[in-house]
Amino acid sequence: MREKRYTGIVVIATAAAALAGCAPAEQARTEQPTVTRAVAVLYPTAGSEVRGTVTFVATDSGILVRADLTGLPPGEHGIHIHELGDCSAPDGTSAGGHFNPDDSPHGAPDDQSRHVGDLGNLTADDAGLARYERTDARIALGGHHSIVGRAVIVHAGADDLVSQPTGSAGARAACGVIGIADAAGGA
Numbered sequence: 001m002r003e004k005r006y007t008g009i010v011v012i013a014t015a016a017a018a019l020a021g022c023a024p025a026e027q028a029r030t031e032q033p034t035v036t037r038a039v040a041v042l043y044p045t046a047g048s049e050v051r052g053t054v055t056f057v058a059t060d061s062g063i064l065v066r067a068d069l070t071g072l073p074p075g076e077h078g079i080h081i082h083e084l085g086d087c088s089a090p091d092g093t094s095a096g097g098h099f100n101p102d103d104s105p106h107g108a109p110d111d112q113s114r115h116v117g118d119l120g121n122l123t124a125d126d127a128g129l130a131r132y133e134r135t136d137a138r139i140a141l142g143g144h145h146s147i148v149g150r151a152v153i154v155h156a157g158a159d160d161l162v163s164q165p166t167g168s169a170g171a172r173a174a175c176g177v178i179g180i181a182d183a184a185g186g187a
């Protein structure tokens with residue numbers, strides 16, 4: 001009993017020393033959180049009906065991107081990560097341009113040279129529903145290529161995967177800010 005109490009005092013003393021400014025405590029404060037899952041809830045821009053959810057899950061081979069959208073005109077629609085996590089403008093332009101931390105040209109998702117944010121197109125069916133799934137090795141949930149805190153934009157038109165700097169995908173139909181999601185979530 002007496003021995004147990006003594007151990008407790010030692011633990012408290014060690015914790016106090018750490019709080020007093022030793023290196024390990026400083027390090028803990030500046031370390032980035034490890035994000036394994038992120039989510040963007042997309043809302044329609046002015047005059048649009050497009051809405052849905054995009055999830056990002058870290059896997060061994062990259063980030064698994066899954067999108068579920070409704071309210072789209074049938075056909076192809078560009079989907080990109082844009083630089084800024086700001087969907088406040090009615091036309092979505094507040095989200096800035098394509099996320100391009102390496103100063104590369106616009107391209108297709110499988111091109112060697114592309115914006116980090118270039119995720120290509122999703123295809124809507126006759127009912128306006130679109131599903132998209134891709135494991136992408138260029139985007140990340142931490143570090144230089146991190147998409148957390150940026151925005152997903154789905155466009156009114158198709159990304160031609162060639163035109164600079166946006167793929168001529170037309171107006172922004174839906175916008176959502178990418179945030180940290182529950183690591184154990186099933187969304």
Ligand SMILES: [Cu+2]
Pocket residue numbers: 078079080081082098153154155169
């Ligand atoms: Cu875009």
Ligand SMILES: [Zn+2]
Pocket residue numbers: 080098105106107115117118165166167
């Ligand atoms: Zn691009």
